[in-house]
Amino acid sequence: MVSKALLRLVSAVNRRRMKLLLGLALLAYVASVWGNFVNMSFLLNRSIQENSELKIESKIEEIVEPLREKIRDLEKSFTQKYPPVKFLSEKDRKRILITGGAGFVGSHLTDKLMMDGHEVTVVDNFFTGRKRNVEHWIGHENFELINHDVVEPLYIEVDQIYHLASPASPPNYMYNPIKTLKTNTIGTLNMLGLAKRVGARLLLASTSEVYGDPEVHPQSEDYWGHVNPIGPRACYDEGKRVAETMCYAYMKQEGVEVRVARIFNTFGPRMHMNDGRVVSNFILQALQGEPLTVYGSGSQTRAFQYVSDLVNGLVALMNSNVSSPVNLGNPEEHTILEFAQLIKNLVGPAGGRFKQSNSLLP
Numbered sequence: 001m002v003s004k005a006l007l008r009l010v011s012a013v014n015r016r017r018m019k020l021l022l023g024l025a026l027l028a029y030v031a032s033v034w035g036n037f038v039n040m041s042f043l044l045n046r047s048i049q050e051n052s053e054l055k056i057e058s059k060i061e062e063i064v065e066p067l068r069e070k071i072r073d074l075e076k077s078f079t080q081k082y083p084p085v086k087f088l089s090e091k092d093r094k095r096i097l098i099t100g101g102a103g104f105v106g107s108h109l110t111d112k113l114m115m116d117g118h119e120v121t122v123v124d125n126f127f128t129g130r131k132r133n134v135e136h137w138i139g140h141e142n143f144e145l146i147n148h149d150v151v152e153p154l155y156i157e158v159d160q161i162y163h164l165a166s167p168a169s170p171p172n173y174m175y176n177p178i179k180t181l182k183t184n185t186i187g188t189l190n191m192l193g194l195a196k197r198v199g200a201r202l203l204l205a206s207t208s209e210v211y212g213d214p215e216v217h218p219q220s221e222d223y224w225g226h227v228n229p230i231g232p233r234a235c236y237d238e239g240k241r242v243a244e245t246m247c248y249a250y251m252k253q254e255g256v257e258v259r260v261a262r263i264f265n266t267f268g269p270r271m272h273m274n275d276g277r278v279v280s281n282f283i284l285q286a287l288q289g290e291p292l293t294v295y296g297s298g299s300q301t302r303a304f305q306y307v308s309d310l311v312n313g314l315v316a317l318m319n320s321n322v323s324s325p326v327n328l329g330n331p332e333e334h335t336i337l338e339f340a341q342l343i344k345n346l347v348g349p350a351g352g353r354f355k356q357s358n359s360l361l362p
């Protein structure tokens with residue numbers, strides 16, 4: 001009896017243990033299946049994530065590469081490439097102001113003085129000057145560009161002043177005669193005042209137009225001219241004449257060193273297409289196959305000098321000891337009709353005709 005009861009007890013215990021063991025085994029199995037599942041989904045997730053990350057990265061790369069290319073190009077263009085500049089010792093290097101330095105003549109003068117190794121400050125109000133004429137110097141340690149109108153005073157420290165600021169083409173200076181007068185009178189006074197204060201030498205860019213409608217050919221510097229004080233060109237002619245008077249008043253009264261260049265017709269690169277003077281007018285008209293507009297009879301004469309010759313003349317005059325006015329131009333005169341014929345021959349049949357026009361600008 002006892003042994004049977006014991007046997008039942010043991011088998012009952014075993015059954016429970018078996019159940020327990022079975023339960024535990026089931027749990028372990030479920031746990032391991034779950035673990036594998038989690039592991040697998042983690043790996044799967046990771047590879048999906050890695051895959052999409054790769055895709056995003058390659059997309060970014062696709063977009064960024066052309067930008068990198070652009071940056072490389074920009075870096076190349078910034079590690080400039082300035083025109084070659086001479087080295088000058090402190091003693092020989094001058095601080096030079098050029099008013100109207102972004103204009104046709106002024107920008108070529110800027111090039112020469114920069115390449116000679118000087119420190120150049122260009123002042124321009126960009127009425128007829130163009131930033132593009134001097135942009136190749138922007139950022140150079142010897143160069144500075146100031147947007148300023150000389151009708152307002154200017155306070156800087158310089159050794160020499162080339163005073164070129166003024167519209168020089170008849171349509172430009174007649175567009176606003178009062179402004180032309182202010183630039184040549186108040187502007188010149190301001191620059192002479194600056195020259196006096198800092199002890200700088202000033203060169204005035206005067207003009208052949210101080211001779212007006214001359215009765216003498218060719219005009220030497222001691223000819224006093226033949227100017228109509230109320231004519232259509234008077235704002236420029238008389239403006240430059242009084243600018244010369246101011247220079248010599250400052251020289252006599254204040255001891256300012258002055259140079260006066262009477263500039264004759266000049267041509268060359270950077271002349272504005274719509275400058276309005278005869279060289280650019282005729283070339284443009286001929287290239288466009290339009291008739292050349294010869295004002296008046298065309299028998300009036302002019303001489304044309306190349307801009308680099310003028311610039312060499314300006315620098316030579318500034319550094320000379322000649323304080324009286326000096327004509328700068330090509331001595332060989334031609335009639336406007338001859339000049340029109342020359343352009344016509346060079347451009348060919350397209351620019352073949354002349355249009356005689358009665359203009360206020362003989």
Ligand SMILES: O=c1ccn([C@@H]2O[C@H](COP(=O)(O)OP(=O)(O)O[C@H]3OC[C@@H](O)[C@H](O)[C@H]3O)[C@@H](O)[C@H]2O)c(=O)[nH]1
Nearest residue numbers: 168207208263264265277278281293294295300361362
């Ligand atoms: O289309 C044109 C333009 C001009 N001309 C004539 O060509 C001659 C030259 O005229 P421009 O306008 O080129 O220049 P100008 O000689 O009259 O004045 C110039 O000369 C010297 C500079 O110092 C002055 O700044 C500038 O005014 C003038 O007789 C003018 O009447 C034409 O026949 N056709």
